[in-house]
Amino acid sequence: MANAVMERSAQTMDVESKEVEIRVDHLGVTFQDNEGNDVQALTNVNLTVHKGEFVSLLGPSGCGKTTLLRCVADLQEPTEGEIKVGGKTPREIRMAQKFGFVFQQPVLFDWRTVKKNVELPLEMMYQTKERRSKRADEMLEMVGLTNFANHYPGQLSGGMQQRVNIARALGIRPDILLMDEPFSALDEFTKEKLHEDLLRIWSKTNKTILFVTHNIQEAVFLSDRVCVLSPHPGRLSAIVDITLPRPRTLDMRETPEFNELVRQVRDSFEGGSL
């Protein structure tokens, strides 16, 4: 295990970019508004995400980040273009239960306890009761909710509900983790802890992560690459390689390199689109 972490941190982007995990090809999504006019949520998006890569989708509200993520997860039918995940269609991957999706809003079931909520997807995978229970306990410990295992969602704060949401998605050990602004409802302290947890889990398990956020620092800190999206119509305006070494530590955020990357991302954003 420790070995794997070491290896991982030594890896650079070039070594890694072998196997393509997600290929988004000329993707376009058009919605109809109430008057029947077309609203282009996304146009001509081309993106390749490699296996084990951590890619962020960054952009202002309404630029189509959620829509892109939903297309990858087969929750939204593209109007144009196509998406392949590991050479297969998103539907095949979804039916194989390989996706973990963290919704922007925590979608919890109010008649289930916190722990039972985390166990729900494991029930769908026909895991035994003992395994489910053990896994749920682990996940709740990770997000710091062990003492709330037997509470009901209605008894939790918004941030705590979001942590249950995250624990539930990670509990199924998905190959591909799609996260839609998972940390934006959390306080700084919890967020920092979960950043580290997420990176640790990712480095240990070789997951592919597609991470939506509107926070530049967060995107730079976590990712191998940051994809900058711009609105009206939603499109991919730049991709910035994050060359910071791994493992990332919180104090890296103070370094000039980090700030330089943040500036670069911000520039690509302003220059390209708004």
Place this chain on the structure above:
Amino acid sequence: MEMKKVPLTKQKWFQVLFWILFIIVAWEVGASVVAVTKRTPENVMPHLYQILAAAFSTKPVSSGMSATMVVLTSARATLLRAFGGFLLGAALGFVFALLMQMSKAVEKMIFPYLMLIQLIPVLGLAPIVLAITGDINKSRIIIAAILSFYPVANNTLAGFKSVSKERYELMATYAAKKYQIYGKVLIPAASPYFFTGLKIAAPLAVTASILVDTLQGDGGLGCMLSQSLKHAMSIYVFWLIVFFSAFVGIFSTYLISFIEFITSPAKRAAWNGRSLEKKHRRAAMKAARKEYRKEKEDGRDLISQTCSENKA
């Protein structure tokens, strides 16, 4: 420390007590008026103590049975039929709601006509149902079932429809099978709605049962009720039945709430939380009162001190 005290008028027991007292007072005022203005006041509105006296009197009113015994024996037949009809109607209501949820075609075919059932007067239906079944007992069960059916079907379907798109999508990301979506999401989500349907249906079933009794005879509360009204037996049997059926109707709804409470752990947890909160609040209030008293005493000391200082 400042503790907010729940005002008396907002406390549940006070509200209940208020309404009971209000009804008693209003009734007695009405009864007193009726007593001087009508020739046979006991037919219109007897005093409550007269009704109570009738309830506890052992004087036989019909075939050697006291008024209370008459009510209870006939209640058994009526309530059993109401209960049977209620169970049947509720079960069918749930199944139909499920079918309508499972198939759009079934929903389009059935749903618009569901309401018609509600529009047909039961009493008009009774002779037809009796003619079809040829059995008084069965016909009454069926009528109670018909009346229970609609609120349960309608509410349960509303419960299924209340499941948000996000919940379906979450289940889709897990590649959940249809039966899993029903078992783990739709049915639990519809459960409070189903219980609401039951709470509406239960008193309806009782009322329907009594009403049909009055038409068709063969024992039962409604039958005794009409005999009593025709003065075939003491009029107080009528009044006892009125109060008894009111009680059964209210009680049936509370009983269902209780069953819901027992079967829903989330509800229980919320309730436990509330009662714990109440306990804490009471303890805090007690402490605050103690402190206040102490402060007052200290204050008095302070005043007497300053007084003596001033004097000095």
